[in-house]
Amino acid sequence: MLCHGEPELVSLCHCIACQKRTGSSYGIAAFFQKTNVQVLGPYKTFHRQSDTGFGLAFHFCGDCGSTVFWEPSRKPDMVAVGAGSFGDPHFPGPTQQVHTESRHAWVSALRPQE
Numbered sequence: 748m749l750c751h752g753e754p755e756l757v758s759l760c761h762c763i764a765c766q767k768r769t770g771s772s773y774g775i776a777a778f779f780q781k782t783n784v785q786v787l788g789p790y791k792t793f794h795r796q797s798d799t800g801f802g803l804a805f806h807f808c809g810d811c812g813s814t815v816f817w818e819p820s821r822k823p824d825m826v827a828v829g830a831g832s833f834g835d836p837h838f839p840g841p842t843q844q845v846h847t848e849s850r851h852a853w854v855s856a857l858r859p860q861e
Contacts, residue, residue, distance in 0.1 A: 762846035
């Protein structure tokens with residue numbers, strides 16, 4: 748997958764579904780315009796509803812099972828990519844967090860980037 752330019756939004760999600768999908772206490776999504784993303788290679792798809800009722804199409808590697816990208820129906824012009832997929836410690840951090848009602852008590856609140 749190739750993503751061109753900077754993400755439009757980087758969001759930290761505490762929902763239970765993201766916790767289960769990532770195997771962590773939250774997921775971090777980098778949202779890009781679809782026109783700035785080029786998918787290379789095959790993938791498999793899993794559909795589910797979000798906690799807010801919107802559909803999501805998760806695309807993952809059929810060999811290793813890693814989530815490669817996903818398409819949220821509430822943002823039809825966007826593609827989300829897990830921030831960790833870039834393997835870049837200088838990748839932009841999240842500027843918002845959602846579903847904080849599911850945040851683990853030991854996870855600190857998001858601090859704005861300086």
